[in-house]
Amino acid sequence: xxxxxxxxxxxxxxxxxxxxxxxxxxxxxxxxxxxxxxxxxxxxxxxxxxxxxxxxxxxxxxxxxxxxxxxxxxxxxxxxxxxxxxxxxxxxxxxxxxxxxxxxxxxxxxxxxxxxxxxxxxxxxxxxxxxxxxxxxxxxxxxxxxxxxxxxxxxxxxxxxxxxxxxxxxxxxxxxxxxxxxxxxxxxxxxxxxxxxxxxxxxxxxxxxxxxxxxxxxxxxxxxxxxxxxxxxxxxxxxxxxxxxxxxxxxxxxxxxxxxxxxxxxxxxxxxxxxxxxxxxxxxxxxxxxxxxxxxxxx
Numbered sequence: 239x240x241x242x243x244x245x246x247x248x249x250x251x252x253x254x255x256x257x258x259x260x261x262x263x264x265x266x267x268x269x270x271x272x273x274x275x276x277x278x279x280x281x282x283x284x285x286x287x288x289x290x291x292x293x294x295x296x297x298x299x300x301x302x303x304x305x306x307x308x309x310x311x312x313x314x315x316x317x318x319x320x321x322x323x324x325x326x327x328x329x330x331x332x333x334x335x336x337x338x339x340x341x342x343x344x345x346x347x348x349x350x351x352x353x354x355x356x357x358x359x360x361x362x363x364x365x366x367x368x369x370x371x372x373x374x375x376x377x378x379x380x381x382x383x384x385x386x387x388x389x390x391x392x393x394x395x396x397x398x399x400x401x402x403x404x405x406x407x408x409x410x411x412x413x414x415x416x417x418x419x420x421x422x423x424x425x426x427x428x429x430x431x432x433x434x435x436x437x438x439x440x441x442x443x444x445x446x447x448x449x450x451x452x453x454x455x456x457x458x459x460x461x462x463x464x465x466x467x468x469x470x471x472x473x474x475x476x477x478x479x480x481x482x483x484x485x486x487x488x489x490x491x492x493x494x495x496x497x498x499x500x501x502x503x504x505x506x507x508x509x510x511x512x513x514x515x516x517x518x519x520x521x522x523x524x525x526x527x528x529x530x531x532x533x534x535x536x537x
Contacts, residue, residue: 242483242487243483243484243485243486243487243488243492243493244484244488244492244493244496246480246481246483246484246487246493247480247481247484247488247492247493247494247495247496247497248496248499248531249480250477250478250480250481250484250496250497251496251497251498251499251500251502251503252503253472253473253476253477253480254472254473254477254497254500255500255503255504255507256468256469256472256507257468257469257470257471257472257473257474257477258469258500258504258507259465259468259469259507259511260465260466260467260468260469260470260472260473261273261277261465261466261469261473263462263465264276264277264462264465264466264469265325265328267459267461267462267465268455268456268459268462269455270325270326270328270329271322271325271448272451272452272455272456273325273462273466273469274318274321274322274325274439275439275440275443275448275452276452276456276463276466276470277466277469277470277473277474278317278318278432278435278436278439278470278474279436279440280466280467280470280474281432281470281471281473281474281475281478282429282432282433282436284470284471284475285425285428285429285432285475286429288425288429288475289423289425289426289429292423292425293423293426297429297433298423298426298427298429298430301422301426301430304417305417305419305422305427305430306417306430307417308413308414308416308417309413309414309417309418309427309430309431309434310430310431310433310434311413311434312409312410312411312413312414312417312431312434313410313430313431313432313433313434313435313438314434314435314438315406315409315410315413316406316407316409316410316411316413316414316431317410317431317432317434317435317474317478318434318435318438318439319402319406319438320402320403320405320406320407320409320410321403321406322439323399323400323402323403323406324336324340324399324400324403324406324407326399327339327340327396327399327400327403330393330395330396330399331393331396331397331399331400335378335396335397335400336396336399336400336403337374337378337500337501338374338375338378338379338400338501339397339400339401339403339404340400340403340404340407340498341371341374341375341378341404341498341501342401342404343404343405343407343408343411343494343498344367344371344408344490344491344494344495344498345367345371345408346404346405346407346408346409347407347408347409347411347412347490347491347494348367348490348491348494350408350409350412350490351412351415351489351490351491354412355412355416357489357490357491359489359491359492362533363489363491363492364491365533366492366495366530366531366532366533367491367492367495367530368530369526369527369529369530369533370495370496370498370499370527370530370531370533371495371498371530372526372527372530373502373523373524373525373526373527373528373529373530374498374499374501374502374523374527375523376519376522376523376526376527377501377502377505377520377523377524377527378501380517380519380520380523407494408490408494410431411481411485411490411493411494412490414427414431414481414482414485415485415486415490417430418482418485418486422486424479424480424482424483424486425479427479427482428474428475428478428479428482431478431482432474432478481493481497484496484497495530496531499527499531502523502524502527502528505520505521505524
């Protein structure tokens with residue numbers, strides 16, 4: 239199927255936009271760290287069920303040591319560390335600047351893939367990436383209305399967390415691509431990544447004596463658990479699996495750029511779900527980003 243990698247990357251952005259709704263609702267009730275731990279655990283349980291039904295075994299033990307190594311490191315760096323930094327960036331500087339910094343992931347990913355794996359991009363690829371990032375930046379940098387209580391000022395800590403989140407996502411994608419070489423199921427690949435993230439986050443929580451607190455918080459707020467489950471379905475399960483399909487069939491720079499579009503897709507979601515209103519700059523930035531996507535398809 240033509241453009242399957244690009245289509246999968248765009249679908250990933252849509253899924254991550256929906257997951258943002260669930261995770262935003264959850265973090266408002268139980269905090270970002272608890273949300274992060276529970277989302278990967280729920281996603282792992284669903285992925286085990288999916289793999290058992292589709293392939294007859296809950297864990298892809300046939301994947302081989304090399305594939306397990308690449309995908310496990312990818313899960314640790316991208317899903318546990320990278321997302322932890324992203325949640326901290328949201329806390330420090332808010333989602334607007336956090337998403338802007340996360341949109342640097344395509345640049346990091348392209349540089350890493352070029353230096354270590356010899357991947358190259360055409361001139362049209364580069365132009366498409368630049369135009370898409372320009373549109374994304376325009377959307378997320380729109381100044382909030384006066385009196386907006388959610389407006390945040392950039393801080394050194396927040397900027398550092400955002401850069402580390404983008405770097406973590408980029409490294410995770412590069413390692414994922416190496417682990418997904420060949421005809422390997424994205425659901426199986428996502429399960430390996432998720433298992434590594436669960437082990438990392440919950441071992442850390444145990445050392446910090448936060449594991450029991452996480453369970454108690456979810457028991458006390460069942461509504462938050464529902465929102466985490468919603469976010470986990472569209473994010474770590476469907477979205478991450480789709481992202482692996484994307485990097486399996488197209489370059490890191492193209493895939494990560496198309497997967498950086500959640501700030502753009504959040505515009506209609508914000509309009510219809512959160513009843514937000516925005517001006518011409520948001521629409522213009524969206525059109526610029528879509529033009530960049532069109533250039534990527536033309537390449």
